[in-house]
Amino acid sequence: MTEISTPAMRYIRSPDAIETQVNGESTVLHAVKWAYLEFNPVAQAVWRRLAEPASLGDLVAGLMAQFAVEEAVCRAEVAALLSELVDKGYITPA
Numbered sequence: 001m002t003e004i005s006t007p008a009m010r011y012i013r014s015p016d017a018i019e020t021q022v023n024g025e026s027t028v029l030h031a032v033k034w035a036y037l038e039f040n041p042v043a044q045a046v047w048r049r050l051a052e053p054a055s056l057g058d059l060v061a062g063l064m065a066q067f068a069v070e071e072a073v074c075r076a077e078v079a080a081l082l083s084e085l086v087d088k089g090y091i092t093p094a
Helices: 041-049 056-066 071-087
Strands: 010-013 017-022 025-030 035-038 091-093
Touching: 010 071, 025 041, 041 056, 041 071, 056 071, 071 091
Parallel strands: none
Antiparallel strands: 010 091, 017 025, 025 035
16 A cells, blocks of 8 residues: 655546446546546545645645645545545545
């Protein structure tokens, strides 16, 4: 699993990731691997922000403004999501 530890590292969606809305939720298909992910509302908010390059800190700040969550919890969960998305090829370093 990729460790997301560099605060300045920025990420962006992979060009191989194709998003669609199904019943109001984001589903993302990886066009090369033919795998897909379905996002809960928080992961969907992260995905929307990754349309432009964003760092872990950028994402955490945006989510804390949108959701009632403690910073440490938010940071840990967003770092885990970024790690998963990098490992599966849905996002790349910008």
